[in-house]
Amino acid sequence: MNTTYAHWLKGKLEEVDLIRYGSGTLAAELLGVSKPTLWRWLNGHTTPSGNQLLRIAAAFAGNDHRRFAELLLEQVSIQAIGTTDYTQFLAKAQ
Numbered sequence: 490m491n492t493t494y495a496h497w498l499k500g501k502l503e504e505v506d507l508i509r510y511g512s513g514t515l516a517a518e519l520l521g522v523s524k525p526t527l528w529r530w531l532n533g534h535t536t537p538s539g540n541q542l543l544r545i546a547a548a549f550a551g552n553d554h555r556r557f558a559e560l561l562l563e564q565v566s567i568q569a570i571g572t573t574d575y576t577q578f579l580a581k582a583q
Contacts, residue, residue: 492567492571492572492573493533493567493571494530494533494536494537494564494567494568495530495531495532495533497563497564497567497573498530498531498545499531501549501560502516502531505549507519508531513527513528513531519548520541520544520545520548521541521544521548522537522541536568537564542561542564542565543561545560545564546558546560546561546564559575562575562578562579563575565578566578569581
């Protein structure tokens, strides 16, 4: 299933009730970015890169290292081929 990074991130934030109940301040703090940066991501104007992807995966995974890896792969896969199915991304990378 194809998706955008904005859609993926909004879904993750909704899972932990950070978008529905707030102005984005808590979500931005959780992800270690400013509210304008978060807004640009959620509206599809830009996507995170490098260390930001690591920070986002860490924020949602906590101490679960396997989940961290899955979240990081999902993010890279969305940006590279437009799907959260990172097995497709890994297959194309070989």
